[in-house]
Amino acid sequence: MPTTTCHHLLLFALLIFVLHLGASMKPATRSDPNGEVHGLLPAFGLPKGLLPDNVVRYSVSDDGKFKVKLSEPCYAQFSELVSFDKTIEGKITCGAVSDLSGIKVKKFFVLWFPIVRVDAGNGDGTILFDTGTFSETHPASEFQDIRPCKSMDAAAADE
Template identity: 45%
Template sequence: MASSSSSSSSSSLSSSFRSAVTALICICILSTEASMGEVEDVHDLLPLFNLPKGLLPMDIKSYSLSPSDGSFRVELSSHPCYVHFDANLVYYDKIITGKLGLGKVTEVSGIQAKKLFLWVSVTAIAVDGEMIEFRVGALSQKFPVEDFQDVPPCSAKALQLARASSI
């Protein structure tokens, strides 16, 4: 009889624990949605997801983010948009899409990096401590996160950027 009582109180305790965890998760999701709704500049939204502000260029016309699955759409006001990060040239399309998660962006489209003579599409981005990893299909390259803290301006011409960086 004692084991039956112990079993039911244990079951009741685990049920209460599950309810408390569920309530806590709901509160976290609602507070994140509320804080996202207050953010007007997408650059201020990125740190809420543990991503640096400088992942996207300055010239943002509009953005939308789905709180249910993290899918986003960013529209640039200038096109074309080339940005120089250290020794790397990056091209941003007029529309950038993907799925935003804590410390990562997946299913990326609209961002390309120039490697040698080829433009390759960035497919995912992930922050790992002090490094940020850019995935291009099965390949990836890491850079210091600090290189992406400042929001870069767009340039309409890739050649001007390449010449400026070689001076």
């Protein structure tokens, strides 16, 4: 995605967010019963399905730092099993999330690796996931649908 397009999308998303919050200058926590946060992700060049279906509230500051609260910690199945903590934090920019915490991917059947960065900035229809130890690229289409998230107890029973 060209840089100017990213900047326009980012400005548009920030404008919508500011208008949505009203005149308040401090970051506000928004309840999310209608999945608003999933609608914000595409405005930043990211697929809406990066977050599971159990978001209950979120906040985004004007520098892009965000916090997402889920109803409970849970697992979602993508091409790999992904675990979500109850709180997910990071910094969102156009096409990328950095300083990410609260999301882990299961590899080699037993090891969990935290995902620290997500990048969709190269415009080739893929998403790069970085754990700090290794990175993998997956088709962005894998994350277009919002996935149901199973509770930790239900996911453990499935294994």
